[in-house]
Every structure is written in structure tokens, then in C-alpha cells.
Amino acid sequence: MSLRRIVRRQLLWLGGVIMLVGMLLPNAVAAQSPSPLDPASPNAALIANLYWIVFWMSVAVFILVEGLLIYSAIRFRRRSDDELPVQVHGNNRMEIAWTIGPALIAIAVFVLAWQVMLADRPPTAAGLSPVSVASVCFNNDVTPEEAAAFLAASTLTIEIVGQQWWWQYNYLDYNFTTAADLYVPVGDVVVLQITSRDVAHAWWIPQLGGKQDLYPGAVTFSWFQVSRPGVFEGNCTELCGASHAYMPMRVVALPPDEFDAWAQAQVAKNQVNAIAITNPSPQVQQGEQVFVQKGCVGCHAVGGLGINAQAGPNLSNFASRRQIAGIMPNTEDNLRSWIVNPSQKPGARMPAIPIAPDEMDALIAYLDTLE
Numbered sequence: 001m002s003l004r005r006i007v008r009r010q011l012l013w014l015g016g017v018i019m020l021v022g023m024l025l026p027n028a029v030a031a032q033s034p035s036p037l038d039p040a041s042p043n044a045a046l047i048a049n050l051y052w053i054v055f056w057m058s059v060a061v062f063i064l065v066e067g068l069l070i071y072s073a074i075r076f077r078r079r080s081d082d083e084l085p086v087q088v089h090g091n092n093r094m095e096i097a098w099t100i101g102p103a104l105i106a107i108a109v110f111v112l113a114w115q116v117m118l119a120d121r122p123p124t125a126a127g128l129s130p131v132s133v134a135s136v137c138f139n140n141d142v143t144p145e146e147a148a149a150f151l152a153a154s155t156l157t158i159e160i161v162g163q164q165w166w167w168q169y170n171y172l173d174y175n176f177t178t179a180a181d182l183y184v185p186v187g188d189v190v191v192l193q194i195t196s197r198d199v200a201h202a203w204w205i206p207q208l209g210g211k212q213d214l215y216p217g218a219v220t221f222s223w224f225q226v227s228r229p230g231v232f233e234g235n236c237t238e239l240c241g242a243s244h245a246y247m248p249m250r251v252v253a254l255p256p257d258e259f260d261a262w263a264q265a266q267v268a269k270n271q272v273n274a275i276a277i278t279n280p281s282p283q284v285q286q287g288e289q290v291f292v293q294k295g296c297v298g299c300h301a302v303g304g305l306g307i308n309a310q311a312g313p314n315l316s317n318f319a320s321r322r323q324i325a326g327i328m329p330n331t332e333d334n335l336r337s338w339i340v341n342p343s344q345k346p347g348a349r350m351p352a353i354p355i356a357p358d359e360m361d362a363l364i365a366y367l368d369t370l371e
Contacts (some may be wrong), residue, residue: 034205034206034207034232034233034234035206035207036048036051036206036207037051037052038207039207039208040207040208040226040227040228040230040232040253041207041208041209041224041225041226041227042225042227043119043208043209043210043223043224043225044206044207044208044209044210044224046116046119047116047209047210050112050113050116053112054109054112057105057108057109061105154187154188154189155188155189155190155191156171156173156184156185156188156189156190156191157172157173157190157191157193158170158171158172158182158184158190158191158192158193159172159192159193159194159195160182160192160193160194160195160203160214161195161196161197162194162195162196162197162198162201162203162214162236162240162247163196163197163198164198164199164240164241164243164347165236165240165241165242165243165244165246165247165326165345165347166179166180166247166312166313166325166326167179167180167182167203167247167249168197168310168313168314169182171263171266172193174263174266174267175267175270176263176266176267176269176270176303176316177301177310177314177316178266178314178316178317179313179314179315180250180313180321180323180326181250181251181252181317181320181321181322182249182250182251182252183251183252183254183259183262183263184226184251184252184253184254184259185226185253185254185255185256185259185260186226186227186228186229186253186254186255186256186259187225187226187227187256188225188256189223189224189225190223190224190225190226191221191222191223192212192221192222192223192224193219193220193221194212194214194219194220194221194222195214195215195216195217195218195219195220196214196215196216196218197216198216199216199240199241200213200214200215200216200238200240201213201214201236201238201240201247202214202236202237202238203222203234203236203249204234204235204237204249205224205232205233205234205249205251206232206234207232208224208226208232208251209222209223209224210222211237213238214238226251226253228253229253229254229255230253231250231251231252231253232250232251232253233248233249233250233251234248234249234250235247235248235249236248236249241347242346242347243326243327243345243346243347243348246325246326246327246345246346247326248323248326250322266303266316266317269302269303269304269316270303270304270316280369281365283361283362283365284362284365284366284369286359286362286366287362287363287364287365287366287367288366289362290355290359290362290363290366291363291366291367292305294353294355294359294363295353296353297309298311299311299312299350300312300313300314300315301314301315301316302314302315302316302370303316311349312349312350315367315370316370317370317371318330318367318370319367319368319369319370319371320371324338325338325342325345325348326345327344327345332364332368335364335367336360336364339353339355339360339363340352340353340355
């Protein structure tokens, strides 16, 4: 066997292996959390199911094409240097088959994707009528009773406002606002009214549903229904400026009774014209004064202070958040660092605040009470 023939055969097998790895590698990456292949909401499950259908169809096409390619390379190879291969000038049946076959596959994928897109409409929303069980595409393992229970579930409406570079959440049913972390109850249909205050953003929690673009002046409706307690994370997926990479989103799903307690606590904060703790220490009282006197209230609202500033994130439950400004863990040392030097987040509009050491201690103590 000539060296050229050996090299050609090895390259053929190497090409097949590379193509197979190229198909399987995205699945290995997607298996890492958070992953759309680990859905926690009915509409996210539809998307995951559609992915697997298309994936296995692609695998079948890959095996067929690569199999025919390898078979043809071996069956019709030149067996000697003097041999002239059989000259084939066309096959009408095969040409028709490999034209119609891909067209049918494309049509099937379109129909399946269209069904998922139709099912991604929220069951209830402002100006929209509740949909019927027959108009929603559920998984095959969902019984009619479970489908009816889904449509009969209580609904929580939340307005999401994307800003450079953080998320604001307006709980329309409770009349309070938070930021950074979105708290929702397990089992409720959460209807989202999504908009932007400045530039185009994109909301996507991979385990809860499809990506939704946000545009200034426009409202997009979406929904999810979390099936289990947990924390589900994502990130803005539309290039929105210098700190696009530092605009994480986080949904915290609580059991219904825990969510009710959390929501009522947030409502209470907005009804009391004082810091939301009992018998605050003198240091905490000083911290509240620092918060007001240093101008923090010009951008940040805190429940109970009677100020509705929205230039910066609402801080009513700041102490319970995982991150500061989307760039660092929420610890006391990091909070001090952030207050002194907000410019460590590219494009941040928050000015550095000149503050004495005792004022800093008091301010930190006050912020630690905001849960």
C-alpha cells in the first residue's frame, strides 16, 4: 500500500472523528449548570425537548452522510496506480432523494419550533386572554389533569426593567420594587413584562425559558413556572455596554409559604417610615443618617424612607443579595471597597463617596440590616 493511500485513509478517519467530536462537545458544555438541558419550567422543558429532537435528527443525518462517504471512499477507491475509477455522470433518483430529504427535515424542524414558539406565550397577561389547554404544547408525559392545573395556577406579574448594568423588578401585585435577585414562588405562573430603560438588553435564565430581548419603550411578555425550589442564574445576552459581562440575573424560587412571608416583609418595609428592624442600635441609626446625608438616596431607594429613586438599584433587601454590583461577592470588605471605588466596574455612574472611617462603619452596619 502506497504512502499516499495510507495518509489519505488516515485523514478520512480523522475527519470523521473531528466532526463527531464537534457534534458531541456542545452537549458536554451545555451539561454544565446552569444549562437549558436541565429545565425547571414547562416552557424551558419544551425548548429542551426540541433541542434533543433536532440533535438526534442531526446525529442520524451525520451517520448517514459520513457512512455513505466512508463506504464510497472504500468501495470505489483506486486499487492500483494504473487503474482508472468508474466514471459516474449522475443518478437522478439519488439527486431527487437528497434534495427532498433535507427539505422534509427542514419543514419538520420548522413545524416543531413553531409549536414551541406558540406555547411560549404567557397564560395570562395584560391585554391577553387566558389560553386553553388545547392551545398549549406540553410534554408527552404531562397528563390532561396536570395541564389543567398549570393553567389554573395562581399568577404573579412582575415588571422587569433592564438598566446599565443591573435589573429592576417591580412586583405589580404587591406594589414594591427590588433589584438584582428575583424572588418567585414555586408553582405559580410568573408573567413577565420586560422592558429597558436605556439600551437593548436580553433576559435569559437558561433553566426557565427562552431568551427575550428588551427594547426601550417596548414591553415584551414572557412567563415561566418554576417546578422546584432553587436558585437559577443567567446573564444579559445582548451586548449593552462596557459592563455587559457584569449584568448577572438570578431567580430565587421559594416554596409558596416562604415566598409569601418574604413578600409581606417587603411590603411592610415600604409602609414603615423608618429602617426595617426593631430597636436599631445607635450605630445603625447613624448609618441611616449617613445614607441620607451623603446623597445615596438620590439614586438608591430603600423601603421605608419614602424616597422612590431609581437611578441605581433598589437596596431594600441588599443584605440578602449574593453579589455587589454584579462583580464581587457581597461581603463587608468588598462593600467597603465598592463604596470607596465604584469605578472598578467599567462604566459605573456611581461616584466615589468621601466618607470618614466611623461613618463607613455605621453605613455598613445599616446596609447589613436591609434583608
